[in-house]
Amino acid sequence: MLVEEVMKRDVITLPPHEKIETALKLLNQYHIRHIPIVDEQNQVIGIVSDRDVRDASPSIFDRATKAEQLKNEIQSIMSSPVITVHPLDFVEEVAGIFYDQEIACVPVTEDNKLVGIVTEKDVLYTLIQLTGIHEQSSQIEIKVENKIGILPEVTNIIGSHKVNISSVLVYPYKNNYKNKILAFRVQTMNPMPIIDSLKSKGYEVLWPNMPGISK
Amino acid sequence: MTCEAAFVYSNSFVNYHFRADHPFNQNRVLFTYELLKDAGAISDDQIIEPRLALDEEIKLVHDEDYVEAVKAAGSGKLAEEDALEYGIGTEDTPIFNNMHEAASLLVGGSLTAVDAVLAGKYKHALNLGGGLHHGFQRKASGFCIYNDGAIAIQYIRKKYNLKVLYVDTDAHHGDGVQWVFYDDPNVCTLSIHETGRYLFPGTGNINERGLKQGYGYSFNVPIDAFTEDESFLEVYENAFRNVVEYFKPDVIVTQNGVDAHAYDPLTHLCSTMKIYEYIPKLAHELAHEYCNGRWIALGGGGYDIWRVVPRAWAQIWKVMTTNTVFKGNLPQTWLEKYEKLSPVDLPSYWHDPGEVYTPIPRKHEITEKNMQTLEKSMQFIKNKQYRFNGLTNV
Ligand SMILES: [Zn+2]
Ligand SMILES: [Zn+2]
Numbered sequence: 171m172l173v174e175e176v177m178k179r180d181v182i183t184l185p186p187h188e189k190i191e192t193a194l195k196l197l198n199q200y201h202i203r204h205i206p207i208v209d210e211q212n213q214v215i216g217i218v219s220d221r222d223v224r225d226a227s228p229s230i231f232d233r234a235t236k237a238e239q240l241k242n243e244i245q246s247i248m249s250s251p252v253i254t255v256h257p258l259d260f261v262e263e264v265a266g267i268f269y270d271q272e273i274a275c276v277p278v279t280e281d282n283k284l285v286g287i288v289t290e291k292d293v294l295y296t297l298i299q300l301t302g303i304h305e306q307s308s309q310i311e312i313k314v315e316n317k318i319g320i321l322p323e324v325t326n327i328i329g330s331h332k333v334n335i336s337s338v339l340v341y342p343y344k345n346n347y348k349n350k351i352l353a354f355r356v357q358t359m360n361p362m363p364i365i366d367s368l369k370s371k372g373y374e375v376l377w378p379n380m381p382g383i384s385k
Numbered sequence: 386m387t388c389e390a391a392f393v394y395s396n397s398f399v400n401y402h403f404r405a406d407h408p409f410n411q412n413r414v415l416f417t418y419e420l421l422k423d424a425g426a427i428s429d430d431q432i433i434e435p436r437l438a439l440d441e442e443i444k445l446v447h448d449e450d451y452v453e454a455v456k457a458a459g460s461g462k463l464a465e466e467d468a469l470e471y472g473i474g475t476e477d478t479p480i481f482n483n484m485h486e487a488a489s490l491l492v493g494g495s496l497t498a499v500d501a502v503l504a505g506k507y508k509h510a511l512n513l514g515g516g517l518h519h520g521f522q523r524k525a526s527g528f529c530i531y532n533d534g535a536i537a538i539q540y541i542r543k544k545y546n547l548k549v550l551y552v553d554t555d556a557h558h559g560d561g562v563q564w565v566f567y568d569d570p571n572v573c574t575l576s577i578h579e580t581g582r583y584l585f586p587g588t589g590n591i592n593e594r595g596l597k598q599g600y601g602y603s604f605n606v607p608i609d610a611f612t613e614d615e616s617f618l619e620v621y622e623n624a625f626r627n628v629v630e631y632f633k634p635d636v637i638v639t640q641n642g643v644d645a646h647a648y649d650p651l652t653h654l655c656s657t658m659k660i661y662e663y664i665p666k667l668a669h670e671l672a673h674e675y676c677n678g679r680w681i682a683l684g685g686g687g688y689d690i691w692r693v694v695p696r697a698w699a700q701i702w703k704v705m706t707t708n709t710v711f712k713g714n715l716p717q718t719w720l721e722k723y724e725k726l727s728p729v730d731l732p733s734y735w736h737d738p739g740e741v742y743t744p745i746p747r748k749h750e751i752t753e754k755n756m757q758t759l760e761k762s763m764q765f766i767k768n769k770q771y772r773f774n775g776l777t778n779v
Binding site for chain 2 (some may be wrong): 309357
């Protein structure tokens with residue numbers, strides 16, 4: 171999936187000379203955690219997180235200086251340079267960036283202009299969409315040999331039961347390259363006939379898959 | 386304590402029949418009825434005939450074009466491609482003759498049960514033909530054509546304007562009912578079910594809490610595969626008591642699917658008859674404590690139609706009428722009637738003696754995890770005063 175399919179296009183931004191208190195207000199108002207800082211050409215020159223703003227806000231022990239600190243310019247606390255991504259990047263790459271750089275948000279730029287934003291939450295949501303449940307379905311996991319043509323064999327068996335497949339995932343099997351786990355979500359409340367067919371053709375069905383237990 | 390209760394029943398319930406080898410088999414209602422008669426626990430004056438639901442009533446929940454499609458399918462006038470859009474003609478919900486009429490009778494049964502309790506002389510009513518909780522607004526699914534439970538609740542809202550608590554102990558998530566009332570603060574749904582990790586329909590997570598004004602009126606406790614009696618009952622009792630105290634309903638509707646039993650071929654829970662004695666006991670107690678007795682119980686799933694469903698469902702009626710459960714031997718007359726028809730050995734007792742499954746090696750961990758799931762699900766009630774306070778994620 172591409173970044174442009176998951177990014178938010180309405181981005182709350184601030185110019186560098188805006189006051190920290192404005193950022194605080196926006197973070198609260200829109201329930202967001204990051205604000206890109208852009209110049210007049212809409213180029214991203216920095217980013218502030220709720221954490222940066224909180225760190226800049228005075229603690230209750232020195233309230234006297236509070237007003238002053240919050241009146242500082244936002245660029246005094248922004249992070250820079252900023253890691254950005256392109257709309258045609260893959261969401262998986264963004265997940266990799268979040269993991270490696272230990273950040274939770276990247277602005278999306280095209281021709282050096284800000285066009286969107288992707289947060290950790292958007293990436294997680296995509297992941298949930300990929301692995302999760304979009305239609306009422308049951309899950310079947312099958313341990314298969316890691317060889318060409320195995321997937322169509324299995325999907326044919328499922329298809330012969332007139333049952334629609336909602337999603338398929340292929341997992342490695344432990345550290346063993348000879349096998350794979352196929353996980354199907356199938357649109358039926360009664361997967362037993364499919365499971366029986368798979369077993370009769372010699373497939374190993376793990377369902378549900380809990381070590382040490384089988385019903 | 387004895388209570389006035391109505392048993393909604395018709396021999397025509399068995400007309401809701403997909404196919405000879407389909408797991409959903411309404412003969413279970415007949416078997417239960419016969420079991421109650423043979424046990425001397427039901428008399429003719431306690432039985433009321435279900436009426437047919439009107440189209441307008443079905444449309445309280447379902448779209449008009451869907452109802453028309455079901456009608457057309459039942460008279461052989463719906464093309465296969467068109468049917469699939471509505472979830473009919475699938476392996477789960479195949480087309481059969483007069484399917485609209487058969488499904489309308491199950492819905493009518495639940496409406497009859499509602500009127501018996503809310504307008505009639507009865508404290509409780511039981512419609513074992515109903516509880517088809519997977520039906521969607523414009524889609525059949527999971528063996529359910531019309532969602533009689535959701536229709537009955539919508540009917541209660543429109544006609545009686547009462548606050549309804551729906552408690553679903555079927556092994557599958559009560560998704561159809563949940564989604565119909567997801568934004569409705571006057572209907573609270575509680576579903577306890579096997580986690581959707583493997584099991585249909587896949588939903589029913591703790592974080593499905595409702596939407597807009599309905600936020601905080603949808604509760605789910607997804608329990609682990611291989612959960613046994615004690616853990617199931619711990620979760621059930623705790624969740625039901627918490628939610629009823631929080632919501633303070635005017636009437637309780639229970640969906641009494643009985644597919645959490647270890648014998649059930651479609652699920653992975655490991656309950657025995659023990660839970661089917663306590664499930665109606667607690668519902669009965671809380672209906673009297675909070676709702677002046679107003680309790681409507683529906684059937685639901687249950688795919689071991691010989692060894693599990695008749696006994697489990699008969700206990701609901703026994704509790705409704707006497708606040709006690711059947712014990713000891715099953716009536717000999719009933720066993721003689723069905724032992725030749727049954728492909729499996731019928732049980733001799735009301736309870737499950739001895740082992741019905743091999744011991745579960747990870748019982749302790751499963752119990753612990755279910756307890757944590759329960760706590761997370763109930764956290765919302767405990768944190769009612771919690772307010773969003775600024776710089777945290779939503
Ligand atoms: Zn009573
Ligand atoms: Zn079920």
